[in-house]
Amino acid sequence: MSVTAAASGFVVLLLTVTVVQGEDDWGVRCTPTQICAVKGSKVQIRCSYWHPSRIDGHDVAVEKEFWFTKVQDSEPVDLRSASEYTGRVKYDCGNKACTLTITDLRDSDSDVYQFRFTTNHPTGSLTGLPGVSLSVTGVQVLTTKLSACKTDDCSWSRVECQTSCPPTPSPSYIWFKSGQKTSGEKSYTAYFHSADSISCAVRGHEDFPSAPVCVDGNSCNRVNYINRNICAFKGSSVDISCSYSSYYKRITSKSWLVAERKDVQLHRPQAVDLLKDPEFTARVQVLDPEPGRSTLRIMNLRLSDSAQYRFTFKSQWFEWERSFPGTTLTVTDPDVQVICSPIGPTLTCHSSCLLSGRPSFVWFKNGREVHGETSPTFRGFLHPENNYSCAYEHHHSSPVYAPKVPLVQLSQPGDILKDSSVSLTCSSDANPPPAYTWYKENQTLLNRAAQLVFRSIPLSDSGEYYCTAENELGKTTSKRVLINVKYAPKPPSVSVSPSGEIMEGSSVTLTCSSDANPAANYTWYKEDEDSPTASGQIFTITNITAEHGGKYQCEAQNTHGRSNTTLHLTVGAVSPGSWRSALIGSAAAVFLAVTLLSVFLLIR
Structure with missing residues (x-):
């Protein structure tokens, strides 16, 4: 089994042994067999496979490729039809390879992932074993207060960045002190002010840091994003939210920034205040639903809105650093589709991009809305004469339906x-x-x-x-x-009746037969004669003479060809002795008949 893992998130390869399952003609290859990825990031798992091109004279073709973690009623459950993966999985299959992408990784995604393909051959299906083991780890900071400062507003403390999967080889780390990026080891000791918060991330994957924690006390400057990754459709709207707190209670200003958009003149990434950016001013709202919480709403989304969005605030003596990673928004074209599962069967409304916290779906049967069906899985009875479709965010899928008469x-x-x-x-x-x-x-x-x-x-x-x-x-x-x-006629067979010597004055019947489709037509020819002697399967000659002797040819013909067979017919002459014997025999027979008749009459 072969898996290639890649992630725009922290991926650690724990085991890089290649495992191959299957005989020479059938197989699945994935490597490595174990992957560790950071919560909130995405991971890609790739398998390649092979199969015979022909079996028993028939071409072998792949009919289905999918990934699964669970088996229900002896059938593997396609990840796309599993509700816990709705909007987070995508397949990229082709050229005898298939890549599974899982976004917004969660703790519950830790599992063994298996790839399966089926073909048009009755026994041509294969599941890659033992599968790929995915472990999802969170990044968190542990703080230990070692001693207090002479003043009451600081401490000498030790901080440590922890993950559940030990990286191999050991990576370096990035630390964020009150939102300000700084380098460091997995753990270090320093003086921390009571206003300081601390967060860590694996270097190279700074977009997925741990939640900031207060080092000394429970009140400090910090920002925590509700979602690190959000996906939305072009033309829809999206809410990006965060919670925040200030050690210095009075906040003088707040703003949302769009980061990593290149400034045309400076040619470098620059964070731009959304309310001052002409690309956004008419399409954004900043909502404050409650103290310590802010929501950025972007409407009429464009593909170019794909970027990272960050929140910052100011107080009299402090400003939250703009380098602290925020929420990454990905805007895509709609890809709503209905996935059919062989179990049940059941239908699932699937998209590789669904808005977080807005899982409302609309189902349609024969083009009419089915009221009460709002979950990604259609729970009604499925009839083969109906067609079914779904919609999400006003984007409709193509209908699914049973085959029409072939x-x-x-x-x-x-x-x-x-x-x-x-x-x-x-x-x-x-x-x-x-x-x-x-x-x-x-x-x-x-x-x-x-x-x-x-x-x-x-x-x-x-x-x-x-x-x-x-x-x-x-x-x-x-x-x-x-x-x-x-097919054309096969060489005919000819029979003669009666069999034996043919004498002058007698009759003879010639019969010709040939295996053909369609049935053959028959024609008889005598040697040295240009025109046919007779037609039909049976040729009868009566009162035969010596002139009838010679070679005869039977020809069988249909629209696809012809074939013929030749026979030699010999006619024997009758000798005078044989005529005399015949006459004497006839007279004796007549005399005997007359005698018997006379005796019969006398008796009467």
């Missing part, structure tokens, strides 16, 4: 000749795309693919064929299609 098409019009190449194609309107299966007459399963290919069709393949189209919502069957394999 249409079967032959690769070529007209007659199908023996040993020619022929294919049958099964197609059906369905979403998700259906899996196809081919059968012959007595329900013998032939192939699991959209096409049934005969590269050199034999006579034995004549018969009726049909296909089925099936997806998670239903199954339909096509009409039967007759394949009638045609």
Whole structure:
């Protein structure tokens, strides 16, 4: 199994052993098998796989690729249909590889992730084992007060940055003292003022720091963001919130900044006050729902709004440092879709980008809203004759529905000749795309693919064929299609009746037969004659003479070819002795008949 992990977040590879499962022709490869990533960040897990290109003369094609952590009713549950991953997973599959991306990592995401692919072959499915073990760690600061200062407003304290996954190799750390970035080791000791807060992050992943904590006491200057990552659709609105506190109670000003937008003149990142930026002034609101809490609302989102947003405040003697990481907003085009699960079956409204705290969905059946269905999973009864769709933030998915009655098409019009190449194609309107299966007459399963290919069709393949189209919502069957394999006549066989010597004055019947499709027409020719002697399968000669002797040819012909067979007919002459014997025998028979009749009359 092969997994490549990457993250725009803290990723630590604990084990880099490559594990391969499967025989030479089937396999899944992922490496490493264990990943550690920071809470709130994103992680990417990649697997590659392989399979035979052909089995038993049929092409092997991949029908489905997905990831799972749980099995229900003996079936793996696609992550996209699991409610706890709604809006946070995305697949990028192609070229016999598939990458799973999980964003906004949570503690509950710690699990073993397995990749599975299925093909059109009846036994062609494989799950990568043992899977990829993901551990999600939070970053937090532990403080230890060692001694008090001579004054009451400071202390000599030790601070330590902790994670649940020990990094390998050990990384360096970034510290934020009252929002001001500073370097340091995993732990260090220093004097801290009572107004100071402290936060840490792994170097290179400063966007995911720990929540700031007060080193000395419970009141200090700090800002804590409700969400570190938010995703939203283009054209929608979004709320970015934070909580804050000031050691010096009186706050003189507050503002929201958009960071990491390049200044055209300075060519360097510069934080811009949103209320003074012409790109935002008409589209933003700053709300203060309660003391110590601020919310930035951005409306009519644009793709260019993807950036990091930070909050800052000022008091008489302090200003929260603008370098402290805030909330990263990602604006995307809508990608709402309905995911069908084979379990149940069930439908899930899925998007790789859903707004945090706003999980309201709308479901539709045959284009009409289903009232009461507001969860990402449709809980109503699914009927194969209906179509279903969902909407989120006024963005509609495409409808899903069971396959319509499949249409079967032959690769070529007209007659199908023996040993020619022929294919049958099964197609059906369905979403998700259906899996196809081919059968012959007595329900013998032939192939699991959209096409049934005969590269050199034999006579034995004549018969009726049909296909089925099936997806998670239903199954339909096509009409039967007759394949009638045609071929030219085979060399005819000729019989003569009566058999034995043929004498002058007698009659003889010649019969010609040939295996052909369609049935052959027969023509008789006598040697040295330009025109046919007779036509039809049976040729009878009466009162035969010596002139009838000689070579005869029977030709069998249909639209696909002709074949012939020759025989020699010999006619024997009748000798005078044989005529005399015949006459004497006839007279004796007449005399005997007359005698018997006379005796009979005398008795009467």
